[in-house]
Each structure stands twice: as C-alpha cells, then as structure tokens.
Amino acid sequence: MKKNLIYLLSILLSGQLIGCDSFLDRTPTDFLTDEQVWNDNSMILGVLANLYDNVPMNGSLQDDVNFSLIDDVMWCGLMNTDVETARNQMVAYAYDFLRYYDYGYIYKINQSIEKLAKSTLSEDNIVVFESEFRFLRAYVYFELARRMGGVPIVTETQSYTSGMDITQLQVARSSEAEVYDFVYSECMAIKEYLAANNGITNVSRANKYAALALASRAMLYAGSISKYNASMANPISSPLQSGVVGMSGTSPNGYYEKALSAAEEIINDGVFQLHATASSDDFYHAVCSKDNNREVIWSKDYSSGKFHTFSFANIAWSMNEDNDNGSDLCPTLGLVESYLPLNGGSGRLADKDANGNYIAYENISDIFAGRDYRLQGTCLLPGQTFKGAKLDVLAGVAIYQSNGSYLLIEGSEANSSYVPAEDHPNADGGPFVGKDGPLSRATYTNTGFNLRKFVDEAAGSSARGQGSYIWWVYFRMGEVYLNAAEAAMELGQTEKALRYANAIRERAGFGANSWSEADLTIDNLLRERRCELVIEDHRFWDMKRLRKAHQQWNGIQSENTMLYALYPFRVIGGPDNGKYIFDRHVAYRFRAPRNFRIGNYYSSFSTDALNKNPKLVQNPNF
Amino acid sequence: MKNIKLFLLLFLPFVFTGCEYDNFDEPEATISGKVVYEGQTIYVKNNQVTFRLYEPGWELSASTYMNVQVAQDGTFNASVYSGKSYRLIRQDNIGPWVNPTASDTIFIDKCKKKEVVEMQVTPYYLLTNTNISNSGRIVSGSCSVREVAGGRKIEYVGLYAGRNIIVDNAYNFGSATTAAVAGDQVLLQVDLSGLAVNSTANSFPSTGVFYARLGLKIEGIDAMIYTEPVRLSN
Numbered sequence: 001m002k003k004n005l006i007y008l009l010s011i012l013l014s015g016q017l018i019g020c021d022s023f024l025d026r027t028p029t030d031f032l033t034d035e036q037v038w039n040d041n042s043m044i045l046g047v048l049a050n051l052y053d054n055v056p057m058n059g060s061l062q063d064d065v066n067f068s069l070i071d072d073v074m075w076c077g078l079m080n081t082d083v084e085t086a087r088n089q090m091v092a093y094a095y096d097f098l099r100y101y102d103y104g105y106i107y108k109i110n111q112s113i114e115k116l117a118k119s120t121l122s123e124d125n126i127v128v129f130e131s132e133f134r135f136l137r138a139y140v141y142f143e144l145a146r147r148m149g150g151v152p153i154v155t156e157t158q159s160y161t162s163g164m165d166i167t168q169l170q171v172a173r174s175s176e177a178e179v180y181d182f183v184y185s186e187c188m189a190i191k192e193y194l195a196a197n198n199g200i201t202n203v204s205r206a207n208k209y210a211a212l213a214l215a216s217r218a219m220l221y222a223g224s225i226s227k228y229n230a231s232m233a234n235p236i237s238s239p240l241q242s243g244v245v246g247m248s249g250t251s252p253n254g255y256y257e258k259a260l261s262a263a264e265e266i267i268n269d270g271v272f273q274l275h276a277t278a279s280s281d282d283f284y285h286a287v288c289s290k291d292n293n294r295e296v297i298w299s300k301d302y303s304s305g306k307f308h309t310f311s312f313a314n315i316a317w318s319m320n321e322d323n324d325n326g327s328d329l330c331p332t333l334g335l336v337e338s339y340l341p342l343n344g345g346s347g348r349l350a351d352k353d354a355n356g357n358y359i360a361y362e363n364i365s366d367i368f369a370g371r372d373y374r375l376q377g378t379c380l381l382p383g384q385t386f387k388g389a390k391l392d393v394l395a396g397v398a399i400y401q402s403n404g405s406y407l408l409i410e411g412s413e414a415n416s417s418y419v420p421a422e423d424h425p426n427a428d429g430g431p432f433v434g435k436d437g438p439l440s441r442a443t444y445t446n447t448g449f450n451l452r453k454f455v456d457e458a459a460g461s462s463a464r465g466q467g468s469y470i471w472w473v474y475f476r477m478g479e480v481y482l483n484a485a486e487a488a489m490e491l492g493q494t495e496k497a498l499r500y501a502n503a504i505r506e507r508a509g510f511g512a513n514s515w516s517e518a519d520l521t522i523d524n525l526l527r528e529r530r531c532e533l534v535i536e537d538h539r540f541w542d543m544k545r546l547r548k549a550h551q552q553w554n555g556i557q558s559e560n561t562m563l564y565a566l567y568p569f570r571v572i573g574g575p576d577n578g579k580y581i582f583d584r585h586v587a588y589r590f591r592a593p594r595n596f597r598i599g600n601y602y603s604s605f606s607t608d609a610l611n612k613n614p615k616l617v618q619n620p621n622f
Numbered sequence: 623m624k625n626i627k628l629f630l631l632l633f634l635p636f637v638f639t640g641c642e643y644d645n646f647d648e649p650e651a652t653i654s655g656k657v658v659y660e661g662q663t664i665y666v667k668n669n670q671v672t673f674r675l676y677e678p679g680w681e682l683s684a685s686t687y688m689n690v691q692v693a694q695d696g697t698f699n700a701s702v703y704s705g706k707s708y709r710l711i712r713q714d715n716i717g718p719w720v721n722p723t724a725s726d727t728i729f730i731d732k733c734k735k736k737e738v739v740e741m742q743v744t745p746y747y748l749l750t751n752t753n754i755s756n757s758g759r760i761v762s763g764s765c766s767v768r769e770v771a772g773g774r775k776i777e778y779v780g781l782y783a784g785r786n787i788i789v790d791n792a793y794n795f796g797s798a799t800t801a802a803v804a805g806d807q808v809l810l811q812v813d814l815s816g817l818a819v820n821s822t823a824n825s826f827p828s829t830g831v832f833y834a835r836l837g838l839k840i841e842g843i844d845a846m847i848y849t850e851p852v853r854l855s856n
Contacts, residue, residue, distance in 0.1 A: 556792055
C-alpha cells in the first residue's frame with residue numbers, strides 16, 4: 001500500500017515539474033519588458049515624463065515651504081509650534097539643510113541611456129531621447145554640486161554579483177571643479193541634438209537653449225565660487241580630500257568666459273527673447289503667462305490633469321475663491337525696498353523724514369509710486385488691483401497727539417471698523433483693519449504685502465478642486481542676460497556687461513543705458529538678480545556662491561537677518577487727518593535672525609551615505 | 623470565572639516582561655570637562671561649539687559619533703557607559719582656536735563613572751586685562767587683545783550686555799563693536815539708558831541686575847572667543 005502511494009506520487013510529481021513551453025512562455029501582463037519600453041516612442045516619453053517630474057528642486061509650486069527659508073518671503077501660513085520653530089524661529093540653518101544625494105535617480109538615467117542604445121528606433125529619435133536623459137543627468141549633477149560640492153561622478157549603472165570585490169563599486173568624490181566641468185561638457189555635447197525640441201509646447205522638455213542656459217548658470221557658479229571662495233578670510237577647503245569643496249586651485253576666468261559665451265549664444269540665436277515690458281503686468285506675464293511666451297526656456301508645465309495648489313496657498317485673503325486659505329508666503333519689506341525708484345535715489349521707502357517724524361501720504365499706494373515695474377509684477381502692494389479686487393491692507397489707526405506724535409493702535413480683526421468702545425469713546429467708526437490684514441496670524445499677510453509672481457489670475461485657480469496650471473520656470477531669458485552681464489563684468493568686458501544689464505533694467509522701466517561703468521558692481525548685479533529672480537530659487541545660491549551668506553545672515557539681529565513688515569495706519573486728527581502713515585518693524589511672527597554658518601556652504605553627507613561608501617569624505621566646518 | 627483568573631495569573635507576567643532587545647541600560651557614566659588654555663578657561667557662545675565623541679572598535683565607528691555641546695563657560699559633558707573606550711575629537715574651524723592635529727585627540731580608555739578631561743586648545747587671540755563696569759546704565763568694557771597663535775584677521779571686538787548670564791553676540795540687549803588688531807587696548811561703551819524697564823525679553827530688568835562680557839570675532843570662523851560674564855547692578 002505504502003509503496004504504491006510512493007509510486008503514484010513520483011509519477012504525478014514528475015508530471016508537474018515538466019511545463020509545456022507554450023503555457024509558460026507568455027508575455028507578462030503586470031509589467032513591461034525592455035523591448036516593449038525601449039522600442040516605443042510613447043513608452044520612452046513615459047519614462048522621461050517620470051524623470052522630468054522628479055527633477056530635484058529646493059522649493060516648487062507643489063511644495064513652497066522652503067522659499068520662506070531661502071528667499072525673500074516670509075512664512076505667513078499655518079501657525080503652530082512646530083511650524084513656527086522650523087520657519088520663523090529657525091535658530092540656524094541645519095548642517096544637513098538641502099542635503100541631496102539621490103543616486104537612485106542617476107541610476108535610472110544611466111539605465112535609460114544604456115537600454116536606449118539597444119533600441120530599434122531610428123537613430124534620429126534615439127539621439128534626442130538620449131540627449132534629454134543626459135540633460136537631466138547634467139542638471140542633477142549641477143544640483144548635487146551646488147549643494148554638496150564635489151560628488152562621485154557615476155555615468156554607468158553598477159551591479160553587484162556575488163563574490164565581486166565591493167570596493168570596485170565604491171566611487172570616490174570628484175573635485176567640485178570636475179563636477180562643474182562635467183555639467184558643462186555634457187551640455188555642450190548634447191545641445192545640437194536637443195534643437196529638435198525647440199518647438200515643444202510650453203518648453204516642458206529640454207531644448208538646445210535649456211542646455212546652454214544650464215551651461216551658463218553652472219559656469220557662472222563655478223567661476224564665482226572659484227573667485228569669491230579664494231578671497232574669503234578663511235577659504236573653505238577640505239582637509240580630507242583636496243578640491244572637493246571651494247573650487248580650490250582653479251582660476252575663475254575660464255569659467256566666466258564659458259558662462260558668457262553660452263549665454264551669448266542663447267541671446268544671439270534669438271529663438272528665445274527678453275520679453276518686452278512696459279508695465280508691471282507685462283513683467284508678470286513674461287514670467288507667468290504661457291501664451292506666446294518666448295522668455296521662458298525650460299519649464300515644469302502643469303495642466304488641468306496635473307495641477308498645483310500654489311495659488312490656493314498664496315492668494316491674498318480678499319481675492320481667494322475658497323475658504324480659510326492664502327497668504328502662505330508674503331514678500332518682505334527688504335525685498336520691496338530692493339526695487340529702486342525709476343528716477344534714481346535710494347530704495348528705502350520714505351516712511352519717516354530726517355527728523356524721525358512720520359510722513360503722511362494722501363493715498364495708501366503713494367509711498368510706492370514710481371518704482372521698478374518688477375515690484376508690482378512680483379508683489380501685491382496695498383491698494384494694488386489683482387483678480388478684480390484691491391489689496392486692502394490697513395493695520396489700524398494713528399491717533400494724532402497734542403505734542404505732534406502719533407499713537408498707533410493696531411486692530412486684531414480683519415475687515416473691522418474703528419467703533420467707539422470704553423477705552424476709545426471718540427472713535428470715528430471709519431476703517432480699522434483691512435480685509436487683507438495685516439495680522440499676525442495664518443492666511444493674512446504678516447508683512448503688509450502679498451505675492452503676485454506664480455499666483456494665477458485665472459478664475460477658480462485658487463480653489464481647491466481646480467487648482468492652478470501656472471508653470472514653474474527653471475530657466476528664462478531674464479537670468480540668461482544677468483548671467484551674461486555678471487560674467488562680462490568679472491572679465492572686465494564693460495561694454496558687454498553694460499549692454500546686458502541695461503537690457504534687463506530697460507524693461508524694468510529705467511530707460512535705455514541707465515547704468516554707467518561705475519554702477520557695474522557685484523552688489524548692484526546681485527540686487528538686480530534679487531529683484532528679477534525672486535522666488536525662482538536663486539537668492540540662496542547667489543548668496544552662497546558669492547560667499548556673502550555668512551556675512552549677511554550672520555545670526556545677529558539686523559535689517560539683513562530679520563524679515564521686516566511695513567504696516568499702514570490711517571491718521572485720525574491733526575493736520576494730516578485721513579491720510580496714511582507707515583510703520584516699519586520686524587514682522588511679529590519672525591523671531592530668529594537668519595543664521596548661515598560657515599559649515600552651511602556645503603551640506604553634510606548623511607552618516608548612512610558615509611557608511612555605505614568608505615571612500616566618501618565628509619564636508620568640512622561642522 | 624476561575625478560569626479567567628487562572629488565565630490572567632498565567633499570562634500577565636508575560637505582559638510585563640519586555641524582550642531583551644529593546645531594553646538597554648541607560649548611560650550611567652559621564653565624561654565632563656572644560657576647554658582650557660594654559661590652565662585658563664576659554665569662554666565661548668553657549669551651544670555653538672561642538673566636539674565629536676566616538677566609540678572605536680565597531681564596524682561603523684569611523685562615521686558614527688555623538689555631538690558634545692560646549693556651554694558658555696567652556697564646560698561640556700556627555701552621558702556614556704563606564705568601562706568602554708571613547709575618543710573626543712575637535713573639528714577644524716569650529717571654535718576660535720587653532721585646528722586640531724591627530725595628537726590632540728583625547729583618548730578615554732575604560733571610562734570611569736565620572737571621567738573628567740581637559741580640552742587643551744591654543745586660541746588665536748585672547749582678551750586679557752578685562753574690566754567691565756556699569757555706571758548709570760552705561761556699561762564700559764576694556765581689555766587688551768593678546769595674540770596667542772595669531773595669523774588670522776580679527777573682524778571685531780564687541781561688548782555685549784544682556785538680561786542673564788547667557789550673553790553673546792546674538793543674545794543681548796545692547797552691544798558695541800570696534801575693529802582691533804593684536805596688541806590693541808580696546809575700550810567700548812554700551813548705553814542702556816534708553817531701554818524700557820520691565821520684564822519682557824529685550825528690556826532692562828527691574829531688579830537692575832544684568833550681565834556683560836567682551837568677545838572677539840575672527841574672520842571666517844563662526845565661533846567667537848569671550849571673556850567671563852560679569853554680573854553688574856544698576
């Protein structure tokens with residue numbers, strides 16, 4: 001009996017172990033094979049789309065929180081202990097702030113390039129796709145370099161087979177200069193192939209000029225780090241591996257020349273042009289409007305199928321189309337004052353006269369009159385119209401005192417009237433706090449200004465369900481001109497530097513040839529970049545590469561480190577009854593001065609990364 | 623009913639016994655010490671300077687460490703285990719003193735319950751002959767800048783007054799700075815008479831008691847070197 005059972009089992013089992021070919025050899029239904037993906041244009045586009053969507057960013061329209069730390073905007077949104085500690089009361093930039101070390105992303109790109117080489121598609125198709133992958137890889141290496149310094153350059157996929165010597169797979173850091181050189185040479189190698197993409201809708205895929213713009217930006221960074229690091233009192237360098245940080249041992253001029261020539265190639269080819277502007281609205285549209293836009297070179301595009309909530313998060317209170325939202329990021333007084341008056345003079349707003357007395361203005365917007373177009377193209381000021389509403393900012397009333405001074409009374413409820421009460425029986429019942437605040441709480445501006453750039457004009461765009469389709473701008477002509485101007489200035493090519501800088505200033509309303517040679521200083525150019533490129537992820541990096549960050553944001557309370565607000569008050573009584581005066585002060589919710597330490601110039605590597613790759617050396621100064 | 627009691631009796635003991643893995647002993651020993659130069663305490667900004675404490679002998683010891691914070695009076699301490707070995711290491715450009723060499727590593731073998739170490743440093747500059755006084759809420763401070771290792775540019779020397787003993791370039795209600803070079807005699811004054819008197823953060827305390835000290839900033843190094851805070855009263 002037992003024996004029979006064993007026979008039976010052995011017969012049945014042997015039958016089970018032999019499969020029939022046709023049954024097992026089937027196309028899988030739950031994943032796509034290499035042949036299916038890499039021999040099909042739309043499949044490859046799908047791979048690219050995923051990579052484009054995951055391009056590393058330091059702040060974006062989908063996740064805008066970081067801008068309150070790295071740009072001239074203050075966090076005025078959600079208010080709880082954790083949020084305030086991390087944003088408005090950040091004691092110092094953490095040493096791992098903006099750390100980025102994603103070789104998984106680079107692996108995907110390398111893998112794509114290798115698979116693409118075996119594709120049966122036409123050579124013309126392949127070379128464009130390959131160039132796009134290489135562009136993304138170059139962009140990622142640029143992002144790695146500006147955050148971490150020199151990193152291991154890996155251009156092939158690595159795989160481990162058992163028994164292999166693991167140390168072969170461990171790549172040491174290249175020098176910072178080598179990474180920037182790699183970015184440049186990749187951009188130069190692929191740019192002509194990418195010309196096929198010049199006509200892509202909304203420039204959402206890399207084209208020839210995106211490669212050139214990346215080259216220009218990377219070379220400008222490399223040149224300025226090389227120059228300004230060496231001129232520090234205590235240049236940053238690594239005691240563990242020379243050259244991984246600080247661009248030590250390089251000379252800046254070669255980089256500036258490359259930055260200039262790449263920028264000039266974009267300018268001279270004329271495919272993309274500086275959008276002419278004659279008003280602040282034009283400047284807003286040059287950056288934010290996709291229709292007939294020739295300003296923007298590479299964007300992250302959105303549509304009704306893939307939208308973001310930047311407008312929902314940042315719309316001014318009185319203009320919102322939802323409930324309980326808006327004003328997350330508000331421009332600071334420091335930013336507003338960096339936009340200069342068109343007829344010359346200092347940028348400081350005239351809130352008080354030389355004797356320290358308040359200056360009264362007939363209209364609430366008069367104090368801002370006659371400034372750089374970009375001011376109102378970027379910010380919403382008290383009294384400015386946007387989306388059919390007027391920004392209604394009023395902090396309270398200023399009661400005229402018999403000795404000529406004012407008693408400033410701030411209200412605490414938006415859209416309120418100054419009505420008589422026990423402690424002020426003679427109140428006039430007029431406006432007290434505006435619909436938009438300013439108030440020291442979430443969803444109202446805390447600085448007296450609201451954001452305009454990247455906030456959508458379209459109806460319904462600030463509502464939860466619909467969202468906004470405004471694009472994110474990676475590269476645009478405004479930056480290219482400023483790159484060219486800075487590189488030319490550093491090279492001593494005054495005529496060119498003036499030509500490019502004045503082109504930017506002319507469209508801001510300053511008229512032709514507004515700068516002369518004496519105005520060409522790095523501080524002036526830095527201010528132009530601050531005005532032109534705010535909230536486009538430039539400010540922090542510009543301060544870093546020019547090695548100004550640790551001096552300007554030194555952790556000591558000052559106008560440089562604190563974020564200021566400008567509160568308008570309505571005057572009651574006295575000679576200026578009914579006019580407006582303005583009070584400047586540190587924004588109430590902002591408590592801790594920006595504190596950028598020497599060790600913040602290069603983010604720290606994680607312990608995990610150091611453990612996995614013993615050849616990796618940690619960054620210095622922390 | 624009895625069954626339930628029996629059940630509880632049997633299984634409750636398990637509830638209160640954890641498994642071994644998540645029950646580590648808490649550190650019972652401390653390493654404490656002071657930053658000194660020639661036996662003299664070096665004062666810094668509270669919690670700005672850090673040292674690294676390593677425990678050698680493990681696979682990932684080279685990249686795993688604990689940060690040890692240094693208090694305003696140059697003291698520091700860390701909770702550790704007795705009987706183990708530790709290495710206390712300074713980092714380059716952290717602290718207003720000359721960068722460490724390998725021989726500056728402090729070796730602690732078979733750590734005692736209360737291990738006391740001295741972190742010997744060589745500052746670039748020292749502030750000596752300090753004298754800080756207050757008269758009518760005008761604080762005057764004087765000192766001379768003594769070059770020790772030197773070789774770095776001095777950014778400024780500052781006088782800082784604050785409500786409590788933690789007073790430095792960031793936490794203060796009055797400060798004054800001046801440029802200086804080695805060998806200079808520095809005189810600084812801070813006028814606190816304009817401050818409101820109440821109990822809020824940046825006002826003059828109604829008790830009239832406050833603290834002040836002098837500090838020196840070297841270009842390119844975040845941490846400043848300070849003098850001992852002096853208690854002053856109005």
